[in-house]
Amino acid sequence: MPAHRNLTLLPAMILAAVLGSSSALAQTPLASVAEWPSKPIRLIAPFAHGGPTDQASRTLAPKLAEALGKPVFVENIPGAGSTLGTGRIAQAEPDGHTFGLGHVGALSIAPAMYDKLGYDPLTSYTTISLVCDFVNILVVRADSPVRSVADLIAQARSRPGALTYGSAGIGSSNHLSGELLASMAGVKMTHVPYKGSAPAMVDLIGGRLDFMFDILLNSMPNVQSGRLRILGVTSLTEIPSVPGIPPVAQAVPSFEVLGWVGLLGPAGLPKPITDRLNAEIARIMQMPEIVKAFAGMGYIARTSTPEAFHALIEKDLRMWDPIIRGAGIRAN
Amino acid sequence: MSAFDGLATGLATALAFHNLLFALAGCLCGTLIGVLPGVGPLATMAMLLPLTSYFPAESALIMLAGVYYGAQYGGSTTAILVNLPGESSSAITCIDGHQMARAGRAGVALTVAALASFFAGCVATLVIAGFADGLSQLAVSFKPADYFSLIFFGLIGATALSAGSMTTSVAATLIGILLGCVGTDLYTGIQRFTLGIRPLAAGIDFVCLAIGVFGLAEIIANLTRGAMDQTLLSRHVSGQWPTAEDWRRAWPAALRGTAIGSALGVLPGGGASLGSFAAYAVERRITRDPSRFGHGAVEGVAAPEAANNAAAQTSFIPMLTLGIPANAVMAVMIGALMIHGIVPGPDILVKRPDVAWGLIASMLVGNLMLLVINLPLIGLWVSLLRVPYRVMFPAIVLFCSIGAFSSGYSAFEVGLTALLAVVGFMLIWFGCSPASLALGFILGPMLEEQFRRAMILSRGDLSTFFTHPVSAVLLAASALVSASVLLPTLGRARREAFADETR
Numbered sequence: 001m002p003a004h005r006n007l008t009l010l011p012a013m014i015l016a017a018v019l020g021s022s023s024a025l026a027q028t029p030l031a032s033v034a035e036w037p038s039k040p041i042r043l044i045a046p047f048a049h050g051g052p053t054d055q056a057s058r059t060l061a062p063k064l065a066e067a068l069g070k071p072v073f074v075e076n077i078p079g080a081g082s083t084l085g086t087g088r089i090a091q092a093e094p095d096g097h098t099f100g101l102g103h104v105g106a107l108s109i110a111p112a113m114y115d116k117l118g119y120d121p122l123t124s125y126t127t128i129s130l131v132c133d134f135v136n137i138l139v140v141r142a143d144s145p146v147r148s149v150a151d152l153i154a155q156a157r158s159r160p161g162a163l164t165y166g167s168a169g170i171g172s173s174n175h176l177s178g179e180l181l182a183s184m185a186g187v188k189m190t191h192v193p194y195k196g197s198a199p200a201m202v203d204l205i206g207g208r209l210d211f212m213f214d215i216l217l218n219s220m221p222n223v224q225s226g227r228l229r230i231l232g233v234t235s236l237t238e239i240p241s242v243p244g245i246p247p248v249a250q251a252v253p254s255f256e257v258l259g260w261v262g263l264l265g266p267a268g269l270p271k272p273i274t275d276r277l278n279a280e281i282a283r284i285m286q287m288p289e290i291v292k293a294f295a296g297m298g299y300i301a302r303t304s305t306p307e308a309f310h311a312l313i314e315k316d317l318r319m320w321d322p323i324i325r326g327a328g329i330r331a332n
Numbered sequence: 333m334s335a336f337d338g339l340a341t342g343l344a345t346a347l348a349f350h351n352l353l354f355a356l357a358g359c360l361c362g363t364l365i366g367v368l369p370g371v372g373p374l375a376t377m378a379m380l381l382p383l384t385s386y387f388p389a390e391s392a393l394i395m396l397a398g399v400y401y402g403a404q405y406g407g408s409t410t411a412i413l414v415n416l417p418g419e420s421s422s423a424i425t426c427i428d429g430h431q432m433a434r435a436g437r438a439g440v441a442l443t444v445a446a447l448a449s450f451f452a453g454c455v456a457t458l459v460i461a462g463f464a465d466g467l468s469q470l471a472v473s474f475k476p477a478d479y480f481s482l483i484f485f486g487l488i489g490a491t492a493l494s495a496g497s498m499t500t501s502v503a504a505t506l507i508g509i510l511l512g513c514v515g516t517d518l519y520t521g522i523q524r525f526t527l528g529i530r531p532l533a534a535g536i537d538f539v540c541l542a543i544g545v546f547g548l549a550e551i552i553a554n555l556t557r558g559a560m561d562q563t564l565l566s567r568h569v570s571g572q573w574p575t576a577e578d579w580r581r582a583w584p585a586a587l588r589g590t591a592i593g594s595a596l597g598v599l600p601g602g603g604a605s606l607g608s609f610a611a612y613a614v615e616r617r618i619t620r621d622p623s624r625f626g627h628g629a630v631e632g633v634a635a636p637e638a639a640n641n642a643a644a645q646t647s648f649i650p651m652l653t654l655g656i657p658a659n660a661v662m663a664v665m666i667g668a669l670m671i672h673g674i675v676p677g678p679d680i681l682v683k684r685p686d687v688a689w690g691l692i693a694s695m696l697v698g699n700l701m702l703l704v705i706n707l708p709l710i711g712l713w714v715s716l717l718r719v720p721y722r723v724m725f726p727a728i729v730l731f732c733s734i735g736a737f738s739s740g741y742s743a744f745e746v747g748l749t750a751l752l753a754v755v756g757f758m759l760i761w762f763g764c765s766p767a768s769l770a771l772g773f774i775l776g777p778m779l780e781e782q783f784r785r786a787m788i789l790s791r792g793d794l795s796t797f798f799t800h801p802v803s804a805v806l807l808a809a810s811a812l813v814s815a816s817v818l819l820p821t822l823g824r825a826r827r828e829a830f831a832d833e834t835r
Contacts, residue, residue, distance in 0.1 A: 054378060055381065075741065079534035164788075206473055220675060221655025296673065330522065
């Protein structure tokens with residue numbers, strides 16, 4: 001709601017002009033902490049309409065609005081692998097009225113892929129709290145001769161480059177999971193990118209791809225109908241939503257791909273605001289209906305301290321950097 | 333459960349009073365956003381999504397579906413009236429639809445569009461009810477090589493057979509393909525033709541292209557022709573009802589369009605927009621007098637409109653049977669089901685027949701509703717054309733700007749649209765067809781995507797395009813079409829081309 005923001009700023013601007021001083025504007029962030037939030041809040045979702053992450057932000061917004069007593073608007077700014085919208089969060093005024101959802105792709109993966117990102121994942125933001133995380137699962141066609149992850153690795157070793165896997169595009173979590181597997185197991189496999197994971201899933205079911213990493217949500221309908229079979233999960237341990245499925249790490253020790261989404265604001269957000277939001281998120285993410293809604297989207301509701309969120313961004317940056325550069329994945 | 337039992341169950345759900353209201357709300361909302369350029373069904377549905385958690389699952393789906401096909405309906409209205417396609421699938425309707433409007437036959441064009449859409453919608457619904465399972469098999473077995481050949485056929489067919497000179501239509505198509513290349517390469521992540529401008533990394537939005545090249549360029553052209561003091565209608569305005577001659581031409585075209593759209597809509601790789609192009613190309617191919625096309629042929633409205641509505645409907649099949657969204661709109665529908673804890677997939681028809689069949693039956697109801705909403709509105713739309721152009725065009729420019737802005741929520745898109753308007757005007761100036769440009773823009777990137785995927789999967793073996801039967805047949809058909817145009821003895825189209833050039 002940019003127009004609205006300008007309107008509400010107007011009196012302050014006139015006041016500043018009358019007083020002949022611009023310092024009134026500069027002080028706005030600090031002066032307004034006491035009565036924060038004083039106007040509607042903008043929640044930037046750096047994804048297109050409709051995807052699970054968009055749905056997550058739209059599930060969260062009304063709860064935040066209820067807690068803070070002001071409307072919360074979701075603004076979708078998709079593009080350039082989510083880096084466009086994520087950059088917009090960094091550029092916002094740190095007055096506590098613009099936040100956004102940052103995810104592993106834009107914060108910990110994109111920095112190794114793009115030359116000019118327009119933001120620094122470690123210094124451009126004030127981290128507030130993690131919101132959820134998610135695992136990928138490794139699926140094959142139900143009639144595939146491959147019975148286990150170890151089988152898959154053995155096949156890839158005997159026929160370098162012959163096995164194909166689909167993804168939602170260069171640098172997507174399905175692609176990077178594949179690259180990580182290949183790199184950790186020391187094998188070669190062929191990556192086939194698609195525009196989104198749905199068309200890739202069609203080719204997997206149609207028998208034109210050998211396997212695929214994907215989020216639970218996308219694969220479950222076809223696992224339940226017996227078209228696909230799960231070989232492993234990308235977390236280090238089994239997860240409750242798919243009991244009995246071993247982690248990929250059983251075959252490739254310490255293999256782990258964990259996606260996450262968290263709430264953050266621009267750098268320099270006043271501490272009282274960060275603390276208040278962190279407390280609200282911690283409360284909201286425990287509500288049974290929110291946990292259920294997130295589970296429906298394939299996410300596990302999760303919260304953290306601002307510091308732990310920051311540390312996670314840093315840890316994953318360090319993990320993905322060599323994989324991405326090693327595979328020569330660029331987006332420039 | 334047989335298809336008829338299913339439909340009966342579904343009708344009981346869809347005809348419940350509250351569900352009728354949901355269908356009406358969805359259809360009205362969809363028609364409205366379809367008429368406004370830039371505000372697509374996707375954004376609207378995503379915004380409605382959180383609201384739907386308060387309704388029963390079937391009501392939520394019925395309303396969202398209403399928005400979706402309502403938008404398909406509404407999109408053709410602006411395409412015909414002011415040459416502004418609201419959706420990529422209605423770009424082709426501009427060609428003959430707008431010419432009909434200029435010739436004072438806007439009412440006929442809108443009526444034909446509405447009836448063709450209604451007919452196609454009903455048939456496609458029955459197709460879903462009867463053949464969903466078999467068709468989902470088609471979707472799964474369609475290979476990248478097949479997609480490539482299909483798109484290639486569409487591209488060749490529509491270019492070779494488009495109105496006017498061959499050279500200019502090929503040129504416009506190629507420019508469209510180049511514009512479509514702008515953005516991040518899917519296979520390498522390398523940015524092409526983005527000039528280092530970050531918002532261009534995602535490519536040029538079709539909404540910006542359509543608004544600039546069709547809507548705004550048309551306005552500039554009209555103004556240079558001194559349209560300032562006139563209305564869009566220079567000639568006598570005929571009535572709203574098609575003549576007997578119109579009927580005779582339109583109904584077989586609508587029938588063919590329905591068949592083509594129903595088949596292509598099932599394919600998850602962008603079948604809906606392909607459907608209207610293919611239907612138009614087929615009409616031009618089989619008509620005895622192709623010269624009428626581009627100058628207000630009624631078949632040129634009936635066929636693509638029927639095709640895009642049928643495709644919009646049958647694109648529900650992969651979602652209902654495989655749980656795979658054919659496009660982003662379907663992903664939102666799946667989201668709506670997930671909110672209610674229903675996982676779409678092969679067993680949804682068995683486990684929740686009320687939801688699945690309710691949705692299918694609501695399509696029949698919704699299509700009837702759209703007809704009831706739209707037919708009386710036609711008179712109103714046509715009377716808009718009587719507004720003096722000096723009042724009309726600033727209003728269109730305003731709506732275009734809003735549409736462009738809302739495609740990316742930044743002023744950049746508005747600037748880009750203005751630039752594309754200049755490109756569009758130059759095309760008109762040089763006698764190129766903006767529709768050919770749109771064709772290249774939409775199909776070019778799809779062609780490349782499928783070609784490279786087929787090549788990766790075949791390990792670089794070109795013969796993959798000839799060894800798969802579907803692909804081979806389509807390539808042979810493309811060769812035939814090219815030959816019939818290029819060989820002067822067979823080339824009726826070519827003589828016209830020369831006639832056109834010397835005109």
